[in-house]
Amino acid sequence: MPFDAFLFQSFGGPNTKSDVIPFLENVTRGRNIPVERLETVAQQYYHFNGQSPINKINLGIIERLQNAFSQANIALPIYFGNRNFEPYLKDALIQMKADGRTNAISFVTSAYGSFSSCKQYKLDIESACQEIGGRFLAVTKIRHFYSHPGFINPLITNSVAALKKLPHPDRAQLVFTAHSIPVSMSETSPYLRQLKEAVALVANGIKNETGVSYDYSLAFQSRSGAPGQAWLEPDISDHLKALSAKNITDALIVPIGFISDHLEVIYDLDILAANTAQRLGISISRTRTSSDSPAFVQMIVELTKELINNPITYPEPDCTATCCQSR
Structure with missing residues (x-):
């Protein structure tokens, strides 16, 4: 089955001061973190008027990626979903289901493998799909790119x-x-x-x-x-x-x-x-990080082509049945 969508997954962040505590509650859900601790962490965001740069950065990457896909003749619509704040992953999947998407490539904004930086994003998709009516979407994650x-x-x-x-x-x-x-x-x-x-x-x-x-x-x-x-x-x-x-x-x-x-x-x-x-x-x-470089977006294009050209035997050597078991 050919791929018919591209899912851009990230952590998310608040846009205003009023978003900060709800965002931190999402990040720490299930951990019984005291409200006082959340307020302490919130001060970091208030230092920047409650606005995390991550949202603007990700939207910029997506815009550049759309242009790069067009130039590379990759006809995959890009959907954007976050784990912890708007736009949420669940909303992206709802739209994908409405658009009839069934087989997607996903890119996660982390170069490395661990429970929180890789496996949890896969589990997020499974959980969100169940919430909106079952597993309607096959998703293949782009491999770890730490050495690319x-x-x-x-x-x-x-x-x-x-x-x-x-x-x-x-x-x-x-x-x-x-x-x-x-x-x-x-x-x-x-x-x-x-x-x-x-x-x-x-x-x-x-x-x-x-x-x-x-x-x-x-x-x-x-x-x-x-x-x-x-x-x-x-x-x-x-x-x-x-x-x-x-x-x-x-x-x-x-x-x-x-x-x-x-x-x-x-x-x-x-x-x-x-x-x-x-x-x-x-x-x-x-040192400035990599994502504002044209080479970074070109990397995503190359890894997407890698999957399109080899969808069945595509390797992820660092992902095994027993990896990333611990949170």
Whole structure:
């Protein structure tokens, strides 16, 4: 059966201050998070008047993708659905059902595999389909793209440009960051291995472009959840303190775990981590993420063609029957 639709899936984010608490309630549903904690997290969004950049970014990617599909003669209408806020995935599927769509390709705005960044998006589709009358739609997800040149090469280019903004770029430490997840989730997913592979690719690319063999490390950010639960470490702020103790004076922050400059990048890195670095006397510069590059959209086109041309034996080697069992 040929593909007849393209589903763009993302996390979602609030558009106004009045959206923030409902959005956070969606994100934390079933976790019994105290209202006081939600109010604390909400302050991050209020800092930007309640508007997450993720919605505008995603709509921009979709617009560019529609043009790229047209140029590549890919006749798939694009539907957009979020997990946690408007436009919701369920509403996108309702429209797809009304339009008679039965076999879709899906793209998720995460390059890596874990329960929250891959499997949960698949389960979201199953749950939403059941709510609107059963499984009417077959969906094949585009593979993890953490090592694809369309994701990696813009990070290399943007990192080389960001290094030039440092006082002493030749002796900078490269600090790659990604969203922390529970250790238990990491242990049943390819997330950490994929991150390390991507880090090595970007670090090697920077070396090839600059002729400098930089020291580099991987840190984590945006931790949530119960204080007693083990999550991937070190936290970026703690890591900057450790670098300061080693007399590191310049650091390039590379948010390799993210495809776009959304709130967890511009708040957790550009504000929180930047403030920590300033207190420590470390000069930092931050790499722009990949999604605003033409290469990123071209990557989606290539991966879509890959599926169209090989719909039956299309591989996803990192997805197995036992992967991503833990939340």
